[in-house]
């Protein structure tokens with residue numbers, strides 16, 4: 218690559234755009250579908266139930282302990298597909314790059330995307346690259362969209378929680394948000410906190426081997442566990458009770474939250490899922506999760522009730538109860 | 554909607570994010586798959602040949618004669634799918650919004666996207682919204698990704714051009730790029746030029762009714778007709794000859810190009826396609842195109858040859874020949 222920075226001309230659609238695709242993106246993402254460089258990828262997909270999802274990523278800074286914007290962009294869409302019990306197959310990537318971005322930074326991010334895609338078992342099959350003038354974007358924004366297939370017999374949706382069901386989380390909460398915050402404060406090294414950013418599709422596949430009767434899966438990203446459970450309570454018209462003493466939170470994350478004035482229930486996660494499952498299946502699912510890399514610290518943290526539909530109530534460690542609302546206002550801009 | 558501007562909190566993932574989705578996006582895009590507001594849309598798709606494409610849009614200004622960033626975002630992805638002979642079915646949308654954007658502007662853009670989606674016959678089934686601080690993006694960037702199905706017997710790709718084939722375009726070139734330029738110069742009214750931005754999937758479906766034996770379809774967007782034909786010449790290892798006097802160019806566009814120093818062959822189009830077809834089918838296809846709304850001014854503008862593989866040669870009106878290269882450098886930043 219002749220250039221060490223991205224120029225406006227790399228977004229022209231002309232010669233330099235082609236060079237960028239051939240020298241930076243294809244060497245990393247290359248596969249049969251992408252390599253044809255047609256206007257769209259053609260892929261083959263069995264069956265008719267297709268899952269389709271998209272997220273854009275604008276995290277600042279673009280590198281942080283435990284990940285970077287590229288890993289986030291791949292895992293985020295993989296996870297939103299997995300939250301429907303879908304097997305993610307193919308991703309698209311859309312880059313909006315600020316003129317002047319170091320080519321080495323772009324290459325690092327692209328390599329990290331490919332590593333995440335490989336771990337998740339998905340191919341990046343189509344893409345787009347736009348470059349805007351200095352000052353018109355902040356370094357790099359990435360959109361991913363993804364498609365996956367849903368097998369028959371799987372019916373997972375935020376609308377399906379039922380009174381009596383248990384609420385499971387696959388591990389510690391608040392890691393991602395506090396890792397990015399620590400990075401912004403220049404405290405990432407001392408804090409010892411790393412993002413939990415991870416692809417969860419293989420964990421979900423294992424859970425579905427236990428039973429297809431999983432009601433809800435959702436990844437508590439922006440807005441955190443509190444907001445996600447409020448969404449589910451609203452969509453399913455049920456109440457949710459959380460047990461504060463069961464919530465897995467790392468000491469470092471708790472300390473950082475106290476220091477910076479955050480409630481971990483509202484802090485973003487990028488490698489966590491909330492599962493709502495029938496009570497009689499909860500222990501079996503939990504055991505399988507605990508045997509998986511991204512479920513070692515899984516815990517049952519609450520249950521679904523018919524009381525207070527649409528509301529989430531926290532039973533505190535000292536025996537009190539308080540309503541846990543949806544996030545109001547903005548806590549952590551550009552956390553993902 | 555209580556707010557007349559987009560706030561950072563509208564990108565928080567919390568209460569205001571939900572309000573924005575429910576009050577702005579769902580009323581416009583609403584459909585069964587989207588309305589569930591799960592982490593991904595579930596859609597049903599027959600068959601196994603699936604087309605998948607993405608583009609981000611960063612055009613500046615976001616409104617211009619003949620269109621806006623939203624219409625562009627829908628048509629762009631619809632067209633990239635159609636260029637594979639695919640029937641576009643579903644779109645995802647990803648918004649990156651600069652804090653402070655007028656809510657009315659957002660609503661206008663969203664309405665324009667829905668109008669374009671309806672014209673193309675596609676549903677917007679899943680989306681994402683991020684908001685960044687003032688100065689970290691320029692008003693609004695939109696990504697769309699799309700999926701479509703490809704029927705058996707269709708084999709369209711930039712790799713398939715063969716010596717002897719004819720090159721067809723569906724109408725006037727350079728309209729989009731010059732409309733955006735005129736807008737930037739404050740000359741849009743006087744210029745009388747409007748963007749050609751349009752969904753081409755129904756035109757393509759008609760062309761495929763004439764014959765499935767269409768070799769290449771490509772929309773000459775950034776980089777224009779010259780760059781797109783160079784891509785095809787390269788991918789198919791053939792030469793392409795263009796006849797200058799057959800190129801449909803509006804007088805106003807030609808005048809604006811001369812005035813501003815552009816070559817219309819390199820100016821972006823957003824409602825044009827280049828078709829490479831077997832010579833014996835060319836007249837029939839042309840006739841069908843001319844009967845369609847977006848093909849009225851279609852013309853045969855050149856042919857594929859075995860000479861000078863990888864190169865595009867223009868036969869000028871006065872009988873000369875010159876090589877028409879790929880766009881080098883950046884001509885018109887943020888044209889789409």
Ligand SMILES: Nc1ncnc2c1ncn2[C@@H]1O[C@H](COP(=O)(O)OP(=O)(O)OP(=O)(O)O)[C@@H](O)[C@H]1O
Pocket residue numbers: 230234238242243246251253254255256257310311312342343344345346607608629633774775889
């Ligand atoms: N960041 C990227 N990663 C992987 N592939 C990419 C990337 N950017 C572009 N591509 C691939 O390069 C080819 C050309 O992309 P390009 O965006 O120029 O085409 P287009 O969408 O038809 O044009 P436009 O974006 O002007 O509408 C496509 O096959 C696309 O999938």
Ligand SMILES: Nc1ncnc2c1ncn2[C@@H]1O[C@H](COP(=O)(O)OP(=O)(O)OP(=O)(O)O)[C@@H](O)[C@H]1O
Pocket residue numbers: 271272293297438439553566570574578579582587589590591592593646647648678679680681682
């Ligand atoms: N601009 C939009 N247009 C249409 N639907 C949208 C838009 N933005 C979000 N949605 C829909 O709203 C719901 C919630 O989206 P959201 O992005 O908050 O979920 P998520 O992707 O799971 O979270 P995150 O983006 O934090 O990872 C989804 O069903 C999504 O399809």
Ligand SMILES: [Mg+2]
Pocket residue numbers: 272293294297438
């Ligand atoms: Mg998401």
Ligand SMILES: [Mg+2]
Pocket residue numbers: 344345346607608609
């Ligand atoms: Mg593109």
Ligand SMILES: [Mg+2]
Pocket residue numbers: 296297300435436437438592
């Ligand atoms: Mg999610």
Ligand SMILES: [Mg+2]
Pocket residue numbers: 608629630633774
């Ligand atoms: Mg395109």
Ligand SMILES: [Mg+2]
Pocket residue numbers: 271272273680681682
């Ligand atoms: Mg999202």
Ligand SMILES: [Mg+2]
Pocket residue numbers: 256632633636771772773774
């Ligand atoms: Mg194209």
